[in-house]
Amino acid sequence: MSVLVVTAHPDDEAIGAGATLASLTDVHVVHLTDGAPRDRRWIPRSFHGSHAEYAEAREAEARQALLFANIDDVRALGCPDQEVVYNIRELADQVRAIIDELRPDVLMTTAYEGGHPDHDACAMIVQTLGMAIEMPLYHAEQGSFRALRFVDDRDGIIVNLDEEQCDRKKRMYECYLTQQELLAQFPIDIERFRVAPCYDFTQPPHAGPLWYEILGFSMDGETWRRVAADAYAFA
Ligand SMILES: [Zn+2]
Numbered sequence: 163m164s165v166l167v168v169t170a171h172p173d174d175e176a177i178g179a180g181a182t183l184a185s186l187t188d189v190h191v192v193h194l195t196d197g198a199p200r201d202r203r204w205i206p207r208s209f210h211g212s213h214a215e216y217a218e219a220r221e222a223e224a225r226q227a228l229l230f231a232n233i234d235d236v237r238a239l240g241c242p243d244q245e246v247v248y249n250i251r252e253l254a255d256q257v258r259a260i261i262d263e264l265r266p267d268v269l270m271t272t273a274y275e276g277g278h279p280d281h282d283a284c285a286m287i288v289q290t291l292g293m294a295i296e297m298p299l300y301h302a303e304q305g306s307f308r309a310l311r312f313v314d315d316r317d318g319i320i321v322n323l324d325e326e327q328c329d330r331k332k333r334m335y336e337c338y339l340t341q342q343e344l345l346a347q348f349p350i351d352i353e354r355f356r357v358a359p360c361y362d363f364t365q366p367p368h369a370g371p372l373w374y375e376i377l378g379f380s381m382d383g384e385t386w387r388r389v390a391a392d393a394y395a396f397a
Contacts, residue, residue, distance in 0.1 A: 164188040165266055165268045166192065166268070168194070168257055168287070169191070169284060170194050170280035171193060172196075172220045172221050172224030173338050173345070175224075176227050178297030178299055178310070180231060180331045181328070181331045183228075189235075190264055191233055192257060192260060193237070194284055195243045196217035197217060198214075198220065199242070200243075204379075206343060220340060220341075221236075224337075224338070226337040227337035228334075230333050230334045244278075244280060244380075246279070247283040250393040270295045270296070271288040272284055272297060273285060273297065273358070274286070274361045275299070275312070275368070276302065276367040276372030277373045279374055285361065288358070289358065289360065293357065295318075295355050300347075301313050301367065302371060302372055302375075304370065305371065309349065316356065318356025318357060320354055321352065321355070335350075364391050366387070
């Protein structure tokens with residue numbers, strides 16, 4: 163069974179599905195962004211290199227981590243971090259071309275959950291391209307960070323990782339040197355999946371403030387939905 167995993171950032175695939183992907187034999191990964199926000203506020207202070215070096219570091223980390231899952235086909239589409247929604251048409255075309263090339267049996271992506279505008283735009287792109295399996299990453303629940311749970315708690319498959327899988331996932335996480343602060347917030351021993359529902363991206367993923375609004379991103383949910391609705395015209 164061949165699987166094409168489409169995520170926004172280098173590390174999303176490991177957070178949501180690292181151990182599960184390691185148990186499969188024919189997995190390909192696409193990162194829509196370079197993981198490097200233009201605004202330096204969103205690059206960890208511990209990283210002292212340039213913006214370009216940060217992007218290079220993030221992609222290199224993912225390539226190294228995914229070797230622990232026996233995945234060597236990792237494709238970086240290079241959209242700037244936090245800007246997927248502004249590039250939906252181009253990115254969808256590129257992902258469609260990869261689907262045409264690889265003809266995967268399964269598409270996998272991230273859920274629409276208001277954690278990060280790029281995760282949501284990634285979910286939207288994949289929804290226009292076919293049926294997918296989705297995984298949660300994070301979202302806000304009553305103002306707090308909630309990791310690896312679907313917004314509506316409707317799980318499909320819950321994978322409880324055994325000791326060996328947890329060890330492998332930890333080794334993957336250790337490769338993401340620039341992301342250690344973020345990764346520390348995720349439970350290591352569980353992954354959740356389900357068939358992606360047909361989302362209405364003109365509606366917010368949940369009531370109340372979205373996680374990226376709480377963080378103070380320049381993008382808010384209302385703007386994201388307006389830009390996303392405009393991009394719907396391509397679907
Ligand atoms: Zn991400």
